Amino acid sequence: MEFEAPAVQLGAIGPEIALVTTALLLLIVDAFIPEGEERWYLAVLATIGFGVAIILAANQWGERELQLARMVAVDNFATFVKTSVAVFAVLTVWLSRDYLKRSEDEESEFYALLLFAAAGMMLMASAADLIMVFLALEIFSISLYVLVGFRRRSLASQESAMKYFLLGAFSSAFFLMGIALVYGATGTTNFYPGGGGEGIAGYLVSSAASDVDLLVLGVGLLIVGLGFKIAAVPFHMWTPDAYQGAPSPITGFMAAGTKFAAVATMLRLFVVVLYPLRADWRPILIAVAIATMLLGSVLAVIQEDVKRLLAYSSIAHAGFVLTGLIAANDRGLSGSLFYLATYGLTVLGAFAVVTVLAGRKERNVTLASYRGLFYERPLLAGALTLFMLSLAGVPLTSGFVGKFLVFGAAIQAGYWWLAVIGMLASVIATFFYLRVLVVMYMQEDDRGLQPAITGRLANSVVGLTAAATLVLGIVWGPLIDLAERATVFFA
Amino acid sequence: MTRVDPGYFLALAGLMFSIGVVGTLVRRNAIVIFMFVELMLNAVNLAFITFARMHGELDGQVLVFFVLVVAAAEAVVGLAIILRIYRLRESANVDDVNLLKW
Numbered sequence: 260m261e262f263e264a265p266a267v268q269l270g271a272i273g274p275e276i277a278l279v280t281t282a283l284l285l286l287i288v289d290a291f292i293p294e295g296e297e298r299w300y301l302a303v304l305a306t307i308g309f310g311v312a313i314i315l316a317a318n319q320w321g322e323r324e325l326q327l328a329r330m331v332a333v334d335n336f337a338t339f340v341k342t343s344v345a346v347f348a349v350l351t352v353w354l355s356r357d358y359l360k361r362s363e364d365e366e367s368e369f370y371a372l373l374l375f376a377a378a379g380m381m382l383m384a385s386a387a388d389l390i391m392v393f394l395a396l397e398i399f400s401i402s403l404y405v406l407v408g409f410r411r412r413s414l415a416s417q418e419s420a421m422k423y424f425l426l427g428a429f430s431s432a433f434f435l436m437g438i439a440l441v442y443g444a445t446g447t448t449n450f451y452p453g454g455g456g457e458g459i460a461g462y463l464v465s466s467a468a469s470d471v472d473l474l475v476l477g478v479g480l481l482i483v484g485l486g487f488k489i490a491a492v493p494f495h496m497w498t499p500d501a502y503q504g505a506p507s508p509i510t511g512f513m514a515a516g517t518k519f520a521a522v523a524t525m526l527r528l529f530v531v532v533l534y535p536l537r538a539d540w541r542p543i544l545i546a547v548a549i550a551t552m553l554l555g556s557v558l559a560v561i562q563e564d565v566k567r568l569l570a571y572s573s574i575a576h577a578g579f580v581l582t583g584l585i586a587a588n589d590r591g592l593s594g595s596l597f598y599l600a601t602y603g604l605t606v607l608g609a610f611a612v613v614t615v616l617a618g619r620k621e622r623n624v625t626l627a628s629y630r631g632l633f634y635e636r637p638l639l640a641g642a643l644t645l646f647m648l649s650l651a652g653v654p655l656t657s658g659f660v661g662k663f664l665v666f667g668a669a670i671q672a673g674y675w676w677l678a679v680i681g682m683l684a685s686v687i688a689t690f691f692y693l694r695v696l697v698v699m700y701m702q703e704d705d706r707g708l709q710p711a712i713t714g715r716l717a718n719s720v721v722g723l724t725a726a727a728t729l730v731l732g733i734v735w736g737p738l739i740d741l742a743e744r745a746t747v748f749f750a
Numbered sequence: 751m752t753r754v755d756p757g758y759f760l761a762l763a764g765l766m767f768s769i770g771v772v773g774t775l776v777r778r779n780a781i782v783i784f785m786f787v788e789l790m791l792n793a794v795n796l797a798f799i800t801f802a803r804m805h806g807e808l809d810g811q812v813l814v815f816f817v818l819v820v821a822a823a824e825a826v827v828g829l830a831i832i833l834r835i836y837r838l839r840e841s842a843n844v845d846d847v848n849l850l851k852w
Binding site: 390393394397401404405408411414415417418419420421422424425428429431432433435436438439440442443446447448499500503504 | 760763767770774780783784787790791793794797798800801804805807809810813816817820823824827828831832834835838839844847848849850
């Protein structure tokens with residue numbers, strides 16, 4: 260029998276390969292460093308890995324094809340997400356460098372797990388097969404389970420890791436059952452037609468698609484699995500606990516990266532592949548989005564812990580970005596991309612400020628400990644002010660432009676009432692963002708809160724994200740332009 | 751040889767999945783909860799194989815291998831996390847782990 264070797268185009272997953280290789284290198288290099296030696300070049304190595312990944316991803320801009328046995332889509336959309344995730348991860352590495360310094364924790368393992376997680380998120384953005392989505396999802400989830408529990412002596416960290424893990428595994432099972440049902444209904448797990456199969460997209464336009472009950476049930480279970488990852492109500496239970504117990508830099512990365520990767524998959528799956536089925540998935544997602552926006556905003560109001568407050572805020576933001584997805588038009592797609600890219604930078608910055616103040620021991624994370632911060636550290640307080648205003652969606656910040664785009668897309672699609680509910684939730688949310696500002700500026704404290712981390716790298720992360728938040732709020736054109744060109748899918 | 755209707759296998763998979771969901775929600779020991787999650791994953795495997803049989807192709811059986819590998823990786827990390835909690839707390843009961851709430 261003649262054996263024909265399949266064409267393996269490893270270039271399609273070049274960025275992911277770069278990250279995984281760097282991660283393995285880190286673990287080997289670390290083994291050769293003597294005990295107690297300064298390990299700054301581990302962070303440099305990780306940064307180089309991400310740099311190579313960004314270059315490789317940027318090189319794929321403009322391509323439009325399916326590769327690796329039709330498992331991986333190489334398109335502008337994937338490139339946009341991959342580059343953003345790599346930028347988030349680099350900032351996290353720099354922040355973690357000062358966070359981990361002089362601690363007994365293993366730096367190399369921390370960076371390696373971060374690299375693996377970022378590789379999973381990148382793969383998620385270009386996955387063109389449900390089983391590929393599942394693999395990518397598990398690659399970054401399993402890495403994050405470990406990272407959340409990285410503070411080994413802290414019971415809170417261990418507790419959050421266990422909650423995140425048990426609920427994560429639970430939701431993965433739902434996601435898998437969804438894949439099984441979709442496979443049962445359509446006979447394929449591939450997204451796009453071609454290569455001898457019709458794919459899910461092809462099945463939906465073919466005549467066989469008259470009976471879609473099983474497929475809709477499967478899609479519902481997929482929403483459960485993905486909704487868990489983006490922290491949408493009612494699958495949000497783990498979010499506050501995991502965010503509070505995790506090391507602060509990782510919390511920022513989870514809020515920025517996980518959300519982007521999971522929403523990216525949802526955009527590809529629902530807006531592109533399952534578009535003919537929108538009458539079935541739209542009502543589910545609308546209910547989820549409304550509950551997410553309102554519950555996230557309302558519950559954040561009563562939080563006393565800053566990390567928990569930001570966790571509920573990230574739940575609310577998942578709801579806002581879902582309105583762009585529900586609109587399911589071009590503006591919704593590019594708006595969601597812009598929203599997630601800018602939200603990621605802002606939330607990373609907010610958690611960078613929290614990290615700088617909290618340090619390794621994760622002290623001073625209550626709202627009360629931020630009293631009078633402005634008089635102690637005006638620059639840090641100023642940066643946090645900017646992040647809070649951006650999260651609230653005040654004009655001249657990137658958060659305003661993002662909200663404007665997704666709500667505008669919802670109105671264009673005829674869902675003006677959804678946009679109204681979103682604005683209402685934003686108003687509620689403004690209350691607790693302003694509360695942070697009131698605590699920082701209007702209340703005095705003679706305790707004199709001092710930053711636990713004084714490293715230059717951590718401060719530069721705060722500065723860079725603050726600059727990005729401000730600049731993208733004033734000069735939004737180029738990024739929107741990129742996001743619009745990123746809506747070119749393989750389809 | 752008598753052929754068994756694939757519907758029975760799907761019903762069994764659905765039953766196993768439901769038992770897994772209920773067990774995860776009502777049990778209090780982290781290890782037992784994890785066992786119920788594994789039961790759910792095995793229900794998915796059975797569903798994959800049954801659907802592959804109904805479609806008359808091998809794809810579904812290949813997917814089972816992916817599920818098995820990922821479940822094994824997940825078990826490694828999950829059991830390590832539960833073990834860590836047990837070392838710190840002398841208990842694997844999820845009700846005893848209650849530092850973080852609201």
